Amino acid sequence: MLSFRRLIIGKPLKTEEAAHEKLPKWKALSIFSSDALSSIGYGPEQIILTLAIPGMLIYGYFSYATLAVIALLAVVTLSYTQVARANPGGGGSYSIALHNLGELPALIAAAALVADYVLTVAVSISSGTEALVSAFPFLIGREVTIDIIVLFLVLTIVNLRGVRESSNVFVWPTYFFIFGIVCMIGAGVYKALTEAAPIIPAESVVMQQADWFITLIVMRAFANGCSSMTGIEAISNGVPMFQEPSVNNAIRTTYVMSALLGSMIFGISFLFLHYHLLPQENVTMLSQLAENVFGRNWAYYYIQIATMLILYLAANTAYNGLPPLLSIMARDLYVPRYLGEKGERLGYSKGILLLSLISAALIIVFNGNVEHLISLYAIGVFLSFTIAQSSLVVKWVREKGPNWIGRSVLNGFGACITGIVVIVIAVTKFIHGAWIVLIFIPAMIYIFKTIHRHYITTGQQLRASTADFMEQLDIHQPRNLIIVPISGITKVVAASLRYSKAIGGDIIALYIYSEEEERQKFEEKWKALNLEGVTLHVLYSPYRSIVQPILGYVSELEMQKTIYNYITIVIPEFEPAKLWHRLLHNQTGWILRTLLILRENVIVSTLPYHFKK
Amino acid sequence: MLSFRRLIIGKPLKTEEAAHEKLPKWKALSIFSSDALSSIGYGPEQIILTLAIPGMLIYGYFSYATLAVIALLAVVTLSYTQVARANPGGGGSYSIALHNLGELPALIAAAALVADYVLTVAVSISSGTEALVSAFPFLIGREVTIDIIVLFLVLTIVNLRGVRESSNVFVWPTYFFIFGIVCMIGAGVYKALTEAAPIIPAESVVMQQADWFITLIVMRAFANGCSSMTGIEAISNGVPMFQEPSVNNAIRTTYVMSALLGSMIFGISFLFLHYHLLPQENVTMLSQLAENVFGRNWAYYYIQIATMLILYLAANTAYNGLPPLLSIMARDLYVPRYLGEKGERLGYSKGILLLSLISAALIIVFNGNVEHLISLYAIGVFLSFTIAQSSLVVKWVREKGPNWIGRSVLNGFGACITGIVVIVIAVTKFIHGAWIVLIFIPAMIYIFKTIHRHYITTGQQLRASTADFMEQLDIHQPRNLIIVPISGITKVVAASLRYSKAIGGDIIALYIYSEEEERQKFEEKWKALNLEGVTLHVLYSPYRSIVQPILGYVSELEMQKTIYNYITIVIPEFEPAKLWHRLLHNQTGWILRTLLILRENVIVSTLPYHFKK
DSSP states (O other), rough: HHHHHHHHOOOOOOGGGGOOOOBOOOHHHHHHHHHHHHHHOOOHHHHHHOOOOOOOOGGHHHHHHHHHHHHHHHHHHHHHHHHHHHHHHHHOOHHHHHHHTTTHHHHHHHHHHHHHHHHHHHHHHHHHHHHHHHHHHHTTTTTHHHHHHHIIIIIIHHHHHHHHSSSSSGTTTHHHHHHHHHHHHHHHHHHHHHHHHOOOOOOGGGOOOOHHHHHHHHHHHHHHHHGGGGTTHHHHHHHHGGGGSSHHHHHHHHHHHHHHHHHHHHHHHHHHHTTTTOOOOBHHHHHHHHHHHOOSSHHHHHOOOOOOHHHHHHHHHHHHHHHOOOHHHTTTSSSGGGGGOTTTSSOHHHHHHHHHHHHHHHHTTTTTHHHHHHHHHHHHHHHHHHHHHHHHHHHHHHHHOOHHHHHHHHHHHHHHHHHHHHHHHHHHHHIIIHHHHHHHHHHHHHHHHHHHHHHHHHHHHBBBOOOHHHHHHHHSOOOOOEOOOOOSHHHHHHHHHHHHHSOOEEEEEEEEEHHHHHHHHHHHHHHHHHHHHEEEEEEEESSSOOOOHHHHHHHHHHHHHHSSSEEEEEEEEESSSSSGGGGGGGOHHHHHHHHHHHHHTTTEEEEEEEEEO | OHHHHHHHHHOOOOOOOOOOOBBBBHHHHHHHHHHHHHGGGGGHHHHHHOOOOOOOOGGGHHHHHHHHHHHHHHHHHHHHOOOOOTTTTTOOOOHHHHHTHHHHHHHHHHHHHHHHHHHHHHHHHHHHHHHHHHOOOOOOTHHHHHHHHHIIIIIHHHHTTTOOOOOOGTTTTHHHHHHHHHHHHHHHHHHHHHHHHOOOOOOGTOOOOOHHHHHHHHHHHHHHGGGGTTTTHHHHGGGGGOSHHHHHHHHHHHHHHHHHHHHHHHHHHHHHHHHOOOOOOBOOHHHHHHHHHHOOOOOHHHHHHHHHHHHHHHHHHHHHHHHHHHHHHHTTTTGGGGSOOEEEEEEEHHHHHHHHHHHHHHHHHHHTTTHHHHHHHHHHHHHHHHHHHHHHHHHHHHHHHHHHHHHHHHHHHHHHHHHHHHHHHHTTTTIIIIIIHHHHHHHHHHHHHHHHHHHHHHHHHHBBBBHHHHHOOOSOOOOOEHHHHHHESSSHHHHHHHHHHHHOOOEEEEEEEEHHHHHHHHHHHHHHHHHHEEEEEEEEOTTTHHHHHHHHHHHHHHTTTTTOOOEEEEEEEEEEGGGGGGGSSHHHHHHHHHHHTTTTTTEEEEEEOOOOO
């Protein structure tokens, strides 16, 4: 068992072995941008999916929604360069909000981030698998199985092993992907300019008169498109990992990433329109596009595999985000403390497992359907964008540092825009799943606060000054009553009584019977033993249970307020020679132990009795 | 939780409340014969199912197979009246074989009976549901769900409550069913004689030249038909429940039951042939017959409901059979002892649950398909018939009582016939599932024997003569070392140390650290306390684990063979004010307890620490 664990997870690492490598920009770009860039694997498609309603001729609004997304990207990018500047110690919206806005906004940001990270895993893995399935149709119908395999057999294990973020494994897929997409856009645009244009149906160009309903649909398409922007905050959270001057390097990397993302969205969207692609079952639009541009040759498969890899890698970035966030929150006592403990390999292993389990549940519940998951996605991201930027406005105003007015205005503007996006998403996608997030966030805040309260009160109850401590400790020679439940004159009973003699106290042997005849026989035998210092007590059990009479007897003793400070019950635990032997013995000892522990001042001592064969 | 249990199962019953009612013949007939009679719900259909192979014109052999089954029924009935005579104390083939043939045949019979009872539940419930679904086609596709509901929400609960076998609930369905079937046969035969005969296709009358292949199929049909005979042994197992003269009454009841069963099989088979019915998906043949005879009116629904009820009731008879058999075997140490313990309501509750769980597994694995389950069924029954009758031959010969020669010949003949049937079933149905039973029976025997051996050896290890007992007990004042793992200066630590002082022994406080700074801070605080009689021991934990260093330390102490006879480890168990608070505390205490219990002479004392809020 242990060696299997070693094989999978690797040998434990000492606390000193934690390494801190500084990343050059080219490496940082690929590591921090996989989440953002990978979203072109599903983002533009999600816009079209909303617009391509059969019978509704509003496909032509696609370019409007796309341009709005790109404009928003520019605003968020500018605003986030400020976050990187304000946040040179790392830590996300939660930390910034806690320091600048207070507890409630911080917890809102935390809840939004939790939702965001979990959905990043679910959406990215599902999309990655869709890219794979588009290329290899014989896998259709096995998507959820593939998702779960990738989640547990790749991501979870990689993260439990604690493979370094900076490992090259995580660097190349991003560059493969960028290279592939840039080539595809180049080739596609070249073909578009040189070849005869495909016949474009009227609905791609004809504009419907905009009415309220159409506006709602277009807004919803825009809201879906905003999912392309998730992950843009990753660089600002990772500032400390950049080489010096880290802030400037981080800001420059942010610009490069956003420029890449924006032009890729633009290029892909242009080609979608040019080829008049429409969403299809089991084939992603990026796959359709690659097939249109390259045909189904090695270049097509290159695009699909690169897309799949970067999407799985994007899922991996959530593992670099959520467990450290949970550990900071654990330190602040908002989540269970053990989420802050580092595992054998110095990763936050419990947080990693938690993330995997919740993501798996989401994938299974939503049957690996990206379209449905996306509906939950963007709202959390933009909520945390808004909170982070609002926090910065407060920070700049409070600190009144260099250029504070410009910075406040920039972040204030960013906060307003992203705040409006939150409302747009909440309204237009309400029935499509945003309501789940809008319930989830207050529920999480309630949970965070309740956990916090619990830890504060237990801490108070446990804390002891030296005086308290000595007072608790110092009662002159406390008295102990020892109860040994016995079933006959056996070696186990002898062993239990012997241990009882080793610890101080008065000893009662407790015998339970349900038939009079048994009792008489037993009492005769007992008398013959002539034991000193052990009082026999017999109890009648009308319902043939052993547990109930013992519990009753202990309760009675407790109520009598005897001279004893403690009641110790010695329960033998049979240790069979083979594991399956356990099945042959009833678990009365275990039940008794579990129930007796609930009593105050009742101590259960478990005495092992080993069978040799 | 407890009150929910009370609601479902009822209040506990005292040992004295066990009731023993004697049954008049009319009541006994219905109670003991539901299993046998209900089998006409599937038996004749199973014969046709084998013969009605598309393209094979051997439907005409149906009557031969049926007549063979009826003849076999006559032989088994005569032979089983002897079983009732020999077995006035109750107890089935297992007990008779154990007393007359020895351990191995008894265990074969026991394994066969276990298979038989489990299959009775699975087959009867599945058939009952088929009867229901035939009448109400909108239930098609929900069969397994219905099976499981009937199994757990009706049968299991009824049996856990311990509703008396003699309750009228169990009496009427049998008579309803007999009445319905007799009326249907009467009406069917009347119509057959008075109305124009239906056009019968050639294959129902034309006889193929018999060849080896056809012979095999017909033999297999016969083997399937033998499933009609399951349950015939029920009366002979229930002799003590008959009014005096119990043996004669039981024998007479057996005759009545067999006569009823034989004539019902004959009548139903005649009408199947007359109407030329063939098996259909989702409609039982009995349902087809009822529709042919009555049309789809109230009489039809009466037949279906009565069939369903008697089949569910037949499943219930296994609950009266298997748990008592297991309890007898538990007394003989062949199955886990707790299977012999009576539950709160005086039923063998663990045996009841075990039967339900295994039957449910079978139903789910076989998807509630009667045809497939039947293949496993008859072989166990006939195996136990054969063993029971062989045992009787030995008994008669050994006892040489009145008419012993005649009795031996009769049972010997019965044993031969049923033995041949076992071989026929095993050969003709081998690939259809009989092999499962032929693997299951030796496997069960191996398990029974291994369990037996385990109990015998543990019994020897536990048994203590007075001398043994006193020797175990009497070491002059054994010495105890107490280890208290501590994490700081808290109230819990004070409580643990206080308890350690209450029990005798030397006390070590064990502190685990993974950072040097922590340790220094802690040691200063500890020194300031200036505790007498407690030695501080600090341990470095490079991998941040608490459990491993403690285990290692204890192992070291064990190896050093110190002056101590016992090592007692005091582990606090936090009892949070609310159940969900448990989720917020890590389970180090529990893990430590579980691992430490495995050591010899290491006692784990669990000290409860209750939080007030």
